[in-house]
Structures are given as C-alpha cells and as structure tokens.
Amino acid sequence: MTAPLRVAVAGLGTVGAGVLQILESRGRPIAARCGRPLVVTAVSARDRHKSRPVDVSTLRWFDDPVAMAADPEVDVVLELIGGSEGVAKAVTEAAIGAGHHVITANKALLAVHGAELARAAEAAGVFLAYEAAVAGGIPIIKGLREGLAANDISRVYGILNGTSNYILTSMRETGREFDEVLAEAQTLGYAEADPGFDIDGVDAAHKLAILTALAFGCEVDFDGVYIEGIREISALDIAFANELGYRIKLLGIATQEEDGIEQRVHPCLVPEGTPIAHVDGVFNAVVAEGDSVGRFLAEGRGAGAGPTASAVVADLIDIARGNCLPTFAIPATELRRSPALTSERHVGSQYIRVMVVDRPGVIADIAAALRDCAISVEALLQHGRSTTEAVPVVITTHETTGAAMDKALRQIADLDTVLEPPRRIRIESL
C-alpha cells in the first residue's frame, strides 16, 4: 500500500454526507481497489454544528472552503457546493491553483466555465473529474471518455432531468394536469420548492452541454443550447401522444453536423417502440451513437445522495489509482470550437395542437397555413365536438424546418377561430 489519498470535502449536504458514509462503510474494499486508503482529512460547510448523518467532529474544519481548497495537506478537493459562480468557482480555482485534483458534482459550473477550468486543470497537471455532474447513477462520463473512446460519436441524447421525467410519467399514468402533478412531486421531494431549473430545461441543458463537449471533442457551449421546458405540456397532449403511439419525454439532444453542432433541450414525442420511451419516473438515460459501437444506452438514477455519492467516489478511486485524464478526454487546448446550429434550421416532424371553435372551414384555414409554409400533414385528429367550448385539433407533420413551423404557427395563431396560442412538440425518430 502506498500513502493514503487525502480528501477535502467542500459542502456537506446530502451528497457530501453520502460520500463520507460510503468511504466509512466501504473503506476496506475501496482501499483494495485503489491499493491505498482514501482518507477524508478536512471538511467545510456553512454550519459547523448542524446535525448530520455522519460524525465530522474529528476532521479538520474550515469555515472558509477556499482556504481549505488551497491547503497543502490535501490531495483532492470535492466541490459539492453548487452554482456556476461564487464560492463553488472560487473553491475549484483555488484547488487547481494549489495543484490539487478536483471532483465536482456541479453541472452549472462546468456548463458555463468548463473550457476555461479544463485548460487551467491541465496546465496545473491535475484532474478535474465530474462523473456526478451528469446523471449520477449512470457512469456515462467514464463511458464516453473511456469506454467508447474508439468511436466517432455522431449523436448523444437522453433523459437528463429526473424531476421532469417523474412529472411527465406521472401525468401519463394518472391523466392529471401539469400543475397538480408538480405540486405532488414537490410534496414527495421529487421537485424543489423553486422547480424552475428542472422543469424549464436549464438543468438538462447544463448536462447536455457537458456531454456534447465530451462526445464530440469540442468546447463546452452552454449558450448554444436551445432550451424549452415542460410547463406547457397538458394532459391533452399526453393523451393525444398516446393515441398516436408516442410518449412525451424531455430530451436533451446533441448532434454533430458537418457545419456545426446542434444542441436542443425540449419536450419530444418519441415512438413507443424506442428504448428511451420506457425510461420512466425519476430515472435518467443517456444514448450515444458511435460509428463502431452503434447505439449504446445507459439508464439509472439521475440524482439522490446514493447515486451521486457513488459517482464522486468512483472519481476518487480513479484519482487514487492515478487514472487521471484530460477533462474532456482530449487535451483542452485541442478542443474544437464549433458553430452552434439554431433550432430554426432543425429539420424534423412536428406535432401541433390548436384549440379552435368547431365550425366549418377551421381545418381548411389551418391546412392552408401549413401549405403556405410548405409543411406536409401526416395525420390530423379532431375528437371533441362543441359549439360553445374550444376543441383540440391535433396535426402531425412530415419533416419540416423549425423556421417554417414558426411561421406557420404565427399564421395559425392569427386565425379568428383559433382561441389559444397553438402548441408545438417536436417528434424525434430515435
């Protein structure tokens, strides 16, 4: 056995406590894997005296996590604070500056500052590891960085936010509306009091930007991600999707095109026969398509103390064993800068739902708007009949550009017989 790996933990929330618990309960088998013990020597959190599931009283305590990150008696710093700016960034920079490896669960930090932090870490000769930042229970960072390293990856996509997937699954199973299911998810602890990051797609976009960089060997480009959340999905859409043989999922999708990279996070209709359609509840899934390997799918829990701590400890074991790689698999200085392709030029089929007054000529008007934008109709459904209330007309189209559909939807919204802004959900043939 060689010298112990000295670990400093910044942030003692559920993940930090989870890491300490794993290191305590599985110290022996983990040391057998590493050839050396992992020892937590320092911790820092906001409140020293808070009750925690693990005893930290015997560890060196730092009120200032930045000072801890720079401490010479440390080999690895775990940044488990969160947020793209402020303390989390300062801790990461201080650790790198002091020549310490960093493990972070912080997707926002990497999505916004990934390229710059990767360069700094590699210049300092340290490892910036982040398995826990994307779908904690799925070792997909290692999978893309090492397991599929022989492949040219053309597309990577997935269900990257457990809260949104839980809500969509629950809506489908119960037929209830978004607001009601969200409230229940909050009660159950599956959604936060302020759920915006999750349900508006930002969290998924952070993760997608990281996966994109790793899969395609380009700089992280969070600003290049088109983002749309799930607030507008109604029980009606879920029911129509079912009828048409689809499930609605919030997907993050990144595609490598000849002239750039397309990154999108939005609700999708996915055919019921695809594996990802069956990833339900709080589970996440990531699919990578490689030239040699074909389609690879991995599914697991995306969040929670156990899965996230499992990912952090896997990174620790890598570092203890000396398996340290460039942040995004190739040297940060060699990462390409690729143009971001906009959603307007994305080509695909679409689903639209229009709430109309049910009177003769309505369908003709909508069809004319689509025709004027050169959009071809694949299917049309009109179920309800009412002369007093709005009734839904649902149309699925053949392939068209995002721009053409934007224009058609503006025209349709302007029709007298159309009572609400039309809804659009993209159809993905995965």
Add this chain to the structure above:
Amino acid sequence: MTAPLRVAVAGLGTVGAGVLQILESRGRPIAARCGRPLVVTAVSARDRHKSRPVDVSTLRWFDDPVAMAADPEVDVVLELIGGSEGVAKAVTEAAIGAGHHVITANKALLAVHGAELARAAEAAGVFLAYEAAVAGGIPIIKGLREGLAANDISRVYGILNGTSNYILTSMRETGREFDEVLAEAQTLGYAEADPGFDIDGVDAAHKLAILTALAFGCEVDFDGVYIEGIREISALDIAFANELGYRIKLLGIATQEEDGIEQRVHPCLVPEGTPIAHVDGVFNAVVAEGDSVGRFLAEGRGAGAGPTASAVVADLIDIARGNCLPTFAIPATELRRSPALTSERHVGSQYIRVMVVDRPGVIADIAAALRDCAISVEALLQHGRSTTEAVPVVITTHETTGAAMDKALRQIADLDTVLEPPRRIRIESL
C-alpha cells in the same frame, strides 16, 4: 508524445480486421486521447494470403502466434483467436510470461481459466483486459470495474447472447416455432451453422461467470453456473407469456447471497413493465444493482466486428494511458472463493405448461401434485378444447423452491392424462 504503443494482433478474423480498421481510420483522435500513437507492428493468423479488408502486407508476419506473443518488440498482445484451450491459452500465457499486456475477446478462456490467468498477469505486472469478451458494445467491464466501484453489488443480470435474444424476439413477433426461426437466423448470419454455444446457454454462461467474478470480487466459477438453453421454448409458451403480461428472455443472473453465490442461465418470464423486457433483437443488456447506485442498466450490441473492435480499442487506449488494473478489480490473490448455490434451492415463481387429454379430473390431478409439493397456484389457463388432441394447461405459481418444482413435475409427468414432459420456465420479478 511519448513512445508509440506496439501492438501485436493474434487472429485476423472479423474482430481483428475491425481493430486494424479503427486504428487506421481513427489513429489521430485516438493518439490525442492516449498522448501517444498506437501502432500495430506484428500480426499472426492461420492463412497469410487470405483476402482481408485491411492491408497487412507491411506488418511483421508470424506463422506462430505464440512466438509473436513472446516477441520482445511488442508491448500489448491482442488474443482474438478464441476457445478456452489450445492456441488462445498458449498465446495468452506466452504474452504474460514475456511481460506483455494482453487484451482478449475470449469469454471461454476467461470463464474457464480466469482466476489462474489473473494471478499470472498480476504477478507479471501486466494488464489482462477483456472488455470485448462480454457484450462488446456495452462497456460493462469498465462500468463494473471502475464506474460502479464504490458499490456493494448484490445482483448482476442480463441478456448476454444476441443470437438467443434475436430468436426469442422473432418468435414473439411472428408467432413461429423455434426451429423455423433458428433456420432463418442462420440464413441471415445471426446464428452460426453450429448454434449450440449460443442457444444452449453456454456462451451466456461464460459471460455471466466473468461478470460475477468482477461484480462480487470472487474467483470465476463457470462450473457453478446452472445452464439451460432456449431449444424447448415453443410458440405456445411465447403466446401464453404474452397473455400473462410477460416476455420470455434468456437471462444470465448472478446473486450474492449470505451463504454463497447463485449463477443461473435459463429462459425467464420477465414482466412486461421491466426495462429488460424491451431489449429486443440482437441487442444485449446488463443490469447491476448496487447499494448506493440502485439499478443501473446498459444496453447495446453484443457482437459483430464494430462493437467488439470498439471494446478492444478502448482497452488499448487504457493501456496506452497507463490505466491498468487488476483483472477483476481487486488483486487476484484477494478474490474470494464462494460456494455455488444450486438451482434446486432457488426460490421463485414458476410457469409450467402441461399438454393433457382434455377430460374431467385432469386439472384436479395436476393441482393435487402441486399441493403435495406445497406449491401454491397463482393462475391457471386452459384455452383449447379437444377430445382427440393434446391441449395445453398453463399454471403460474407463487414462490417455491426449484427442488419442490422438480418433484412436482416428475409427478405430473407420470399422470396418464399428461402426454408430453411438462415444460417449466422460471418467472423473474426483476
């Protein structure tokens, strides 16, 4: 860049040629990942002059792969010959003896000689890597060895043979019988002329034995695997399974129990709602259940030049980067020897199908046999009615031991009204 990694390839079949193609077409990005080039310097195969998709005329040729494996001008030997004994074993031992790393796609070799080869490799200070040996398109060896390294794994299971999964999927989709679908699979190249290894469960058992050792930290114990193939599955069973809400899959399942390890390969009824029920065609899937991570599932292609070569090259990249681990994650000398638990003591629900003469008292006789063995019936179906031909009676049971069911099936087989040996398929609640 440091010195190139010198690679010798023993065996130039589809996988060997696939590896050469990847190294040729993706040499630059792979070198960027490794910090050094990977260079094939020597090859060996049975026929030097055979037409191949890659040009090997400029490489050093060895008629004797064992001599090549021991050649001093080599860093890594790829054993892509196959078979648990003979040349493949000699090549592996010669390479280890000469202090070279070995990468093998050979599940039979590792299943039978894994413990001994692991000890030899570690004593020699070389890496014995085998990502390609189990479900090539799924980096599950790396996943278990590194990605889930923080976890105590309680169960690992999966669809480990693409040929069998293709046949079962096709039987379900077309309603045809086993023999007909097998013949078609052979025509399409999804099954070999001699399909025994695949359809009798031996190939899956080889892979399961390897996964078991890696997941639980014990010595490979291929002899401890209970093996049953899919030859006896009939179109009737597939139809009844569908009606009962199940799919039939050939699974390999390993469970860590207090008093030993249970390893089984046999057809299973899996509930339609489980993710693995939807892994169809030639795809493989592996599920690992860990104490921290919960359920992790990975799905991909199990065989073929591309996926297998992708796995071999991933191992090469690891070696080029110096990421060399013990064969089964912990030192071979520390691997436990665990007693193998028999299928007789396995507790689970079962499906049985009995072909009977449809006359009064038949069901009572069968029910009495089950009662005598303390087996409780969950459901009973009898569809056809015929006084001249055999009609099927299908029963699903509550949990019982394998031994109790063995006894009941013997009693049932002895009944005058029972015309064929009863069929039994285990039900897995995954």
